[in-house]
Amino acid sequence: MMWTPAVLPGIAVQWRIQVKLWPVPVVFWILAMAKIRQFEYSRSGKVRNKSPLVYVFLPVHFLKSGSYSQRRSSMRKQFIWVLLALLVTTNGWGHETDRLTPAAGDRCAVCGMYVATYPNWVAAAEFSDGALVFFDGPKDMFAYYFNLPAYRPGDKRKDLVGLYVTEYFTMERVLAQDVYFVAGSEVLGPMGHELVPVAGDDALARFLSKHGGKKVLCFSAGSLQEVESGLGGP
Structure with missing residues (x-):
């Protein structure tokens, strides 16, 4: 694709619309973390880390660890399904946005302008x-x-x-x-x-x-x- 003046504004609009979707993955992430937070992080049944950073590192820990119980394994699978559903949903919205965004070569059917x-x-x-x-x-x-x-x-x-x-x-x-x-x-x-x-x-x-x-x-x-x-x- 050539980076012509006609292309750049269209790309800018698509980027603006995509950026507006950023709260969606954040909400899904928080909901998933709230569910995971219900499970104990240590063998003693208590969550040692009370820091907000647990919402960042805990899902990574769950996905990497293979030594936890079947209950935690099920939680990992649920978390992955949530992320996959989110990916499919946001991609669908993006395609709808692209569908109504003109390409660089599209002209007005009345006046002929790009x-x-x-x-x-x-x-x-x-x-x-x-x-x-x-x-x-x-x-x-x-x-x-x-x-x-x-x-x-x-x-x-x-x-x-x-x-x-x-x-x-x-x-x-x-x-x-x-x-x-x-x-x-x-x-x-x-x-x-x-x-x-x-x-x-x-x-x-x-x-x-x-x-x-x-x-x-x-x-x-x-x-x-x-x-x-x-x-x-x-």
């Missing part, structure tokens, strides 16, 4: 056959959606299984129907004025107070509808 260059604006349309079409912002995504026959002859809106956008504050990929879209704010996208995706009433109020906006829209029943802020919604 999408990975603007990771905080990525939008995507997913079809029932598994095909993903990327855009450099929600504005182009909706232009594509409302004029689908012109861009993808033979397909209909019913063939779409999901429209995804990048939430402004979290930079996470979310469904279009789960956010507000602010139009006419001072925040500009790759193609100028943009429909800014914001999730939740609190985030919407914060965005409007800082960046303004002329309209607040939501995507529902296949159309963009104007809503009043603060009245509930996505």
Whole structure:
């Protein structure tokens, strides 16, 4: 892979999302250690080491030692299964994230710009056959959606299984129907004025107070509808 300007932002986004998963292995580790802590560490039935470091060294000791009882051997196996389950789970989340992350060569289906260059604006349309079409912002995504026959002859809106956008504050990929879209704010996208995706009433109020906006829209029943802020919604 060539390290071009179009590649680096996409890699940065994947890294940010993966980093957000760090509490998961920590929680699994603590739970496993809490279970192991119930077993005695010495032959006398008492745990000699009261230091927090026992949570680091005790699992290693269990995995390396072959001189403990059958009960401890069973605990080692349980601990290994916990780690394997954790590995499978986090890998699955990573693949889902990668699935909605454009490659360096992916272009916006409407304007032709390289999408990975603007990771905080990525939008995507997913079809029932598994095909993903990327855009450099929600504005182009909706232009594509409302004029689908012109861009993808033979397909209909019913063939779409999901429209995804990048939430402004979290930079996470979310469904279009789960956010507000602010139009006419001072925040500009790759193609100028943009429909800014914001999730939740609190985030919407914060965005409007800082960046303004002329309209607040939501995507529902296949159309963009104007809503009043603060009245509930996505």
